[in-house]
Amino acid sequence: MKITQPSSLLKSQSESVRNLILDTGLPLNRAPEALGMSSSDFLQWWSSYGELCASKIQLKTVAQFLGVTEEQIMLGKYDAESLRTRIFVDPLALPEKYSHNQFSYIRTSAHIFKYLAISRGQHFADSIAYKLNVSPLFYQNLNNRISLNYFIDLLAILESQGFTQNEVDSLSGLLFLSWSESPLFMKFKQATNYYDCYLTLANNFKLFDDNFIYKSELDKNHYSMITFLPYEIHNHFEWQECKMNKLFRYRQLLLGWFPYLSGLPPVIPTVSHQVKPDGIHSVCTVTFPRSPLTLLSLT
Amino acid sequence: MQIDKLSSFNKRFFKKILGLHISQKRREMCRSYEDVSLATGLSPRVLRMIETGHKNLSQEQFDFFISYFELDSNSLIEMSRITHVQYLMSLYKEIDENYPA
Numbered sequence: 001m002k003i004t005q006p007s008s009l010l011k012s013q014s015e016s017v018r019n020l021i022l023d024t025g026l027p028l029n030r031a032p033e034a035l036g037m038s039s040s041d042f043l044q045w046w047s048s049y050g051e052l053c054a055s056k057i058q059l060k061t062v063a064q065f066l067g068v069t070e071e072q073i074m075l076g077k078y079d080a081e082s083l084r085t086r087i088f089v090d091p092l093a094l095p096e097k098y099s100h101n102q103f104s105y106i107r108t109s110a111h112i113f114k115y116l117a118i119s120r121g122q123h124f125a126d127s128i129a130y131k132l133n134v135s136p137l138f139y140q141n142l143n144n145r146i147s148l149n150y151f152i153d154l155l156a157i158l159e160s161q162g163f164t165q166n167e168v169d170s171l172s173g174l175l176f177l178s179w180s181e182s183p184l185f186m187k188f189k190q191a192t193n194y195y196d197c198y199l200t201l202a203n204n205f206k207l208f209d210d211n212f213i214y215k216s217e218l219d220k221n222h223y224s225m226i227t228f229l230p231y232e233i234h235n236h237f238e239w240q241e242c243k244m245n246k247l248f249r250y251r252q253l254l255l256g257w258f259p260y261l262s263g264l265p266p267v268i269p270t271v272s273h274q275v276k277p278d279g280i281h282s283v284c285t286v287t288f289p290r291s292p293l294t295l296l297s298l299t
Numbered sequence: 300m301q302i303d304k305l306s307s308f309n310k311r312f313f314k315k316i317l318g319l320h321i322s323q324k325r326r327e328m329c330r331s332y333e334d335v336s337l338a339t340g341l342s343p344r345v346l347r348m349i350e351t352g353h354k355n356l357s358q359e360q361f362d363f364f365i366s367y368f369e370l371d372s373n374s375l376i377e378m379s380r381i382t383h384v385q386y387l388m389s390l391y392k393e394i395d396e397n398y399p400a
Contacts, residue, residue, distance in 0.1 A: 249399045
């Protein structure tokens with residue numbers, strides 16, 4: 001490891017890493033691994049009391065080890081308790097904000113992380129997970145569950161990273177990226193018309209989330225998804241109108257793109273929302289095209 | 300696989316994500332630009348341009364990269380589908396009155 005004489009920036013980085021270790025109680029026998037240092041280098045640095053500084057690489061390594069960003073460490077803006085849980089109990093532990101009311105399966109956002117890795121690189125995709133204080137490894141099991149707050153924050157972070165509305169909209173059509181080998185995808189693939197496609201969806205709501213109370217109405221020409229988001233069981237939500245609008249916009253487009261999984265052109269649904277004292281009532285209706293165009297084959 | 304067909308919906312974006320994919324494969328296989336340059340006859344500068352999505356690939360070069368880096372056809376189709384979805388989404392935005400404002 002390169003240990004340098006302190007400049008003010010390096011000193012500040014070093015102090016921040018030292019404070020992180022003290023705040024979280026990261027055991028000193030695990031710290032060398034967490035910082036990507038040899039044990040002897042770590043001891044030399046730890047016992048130098050500021051005379052020697054760790055480099056930016058150590059800051060980066062420990063940030064990845066704990067699933068936070070470098071900025072959060074530098075500013076001391078991390079949830080020490082949840083990091084302690086991650087260190088001592090479960091490396092995949094979620095921050096409190098996402099661990100209450102874990103009604104969403106992460107399969108509903110796995111495709112977004114795959115898209116980020118394809119379009120910006122794995123490092124960028126991981127950095128988005130770190131910004132959300134979530135381990136990227138959480139996506140290894142698509143049956144893991146998380147609060148809807150997480151998805152709302154994910155959309156907001158993508159926007160803050162410069163994603164245009166068009167690009168965020170297109171994410172709703174990319175479910176195939178993470179589902180292509182799943183039994184659920186095969187069910188959609190077997191559907192040859194809109195009716196069968198939306199019947200598959202109606203029969204498998206439980207594999208997506210339990211945030212909403214769902215009801216389906218399906219006939220040969222229409223599919224309506226009637227949802228109710230009750231305030232009563234979602235008092236943990238950050239109810240900001242603009243954030244909720246983004247969520248509902250995404251869900252509207254998402255509903256229209258299920259036919260794409262069946263090789264059919266998507267259909268943009270009509271939507272109506274009613275905000276009532278007990279929660280948000282919503283009706284999304286897809287009207288099936290009479291003679292749908294066939295999607296182009298790419299193979 | 301025909302590169303013109305795969306990239307037909309958005310050539311620029313397809314080049315970008317294909318370049319990233321090639322770069323990732325090269326690093327996974329621990330090959331330097333010089334190694335690939337020797338195998339392909341393309342200069343390291345051109346290879347960097349390909350990896351950053353700033354250079355078009357001919358069909359012959361594309362075929363070579365598929366074979367040399369063992370690029371998976373499903374991954375390439377997925378990349379193309381991404382551009383397809385983005386293309387359709389922009390189309391719907393223009394023509395579909397139900398598209399959210």
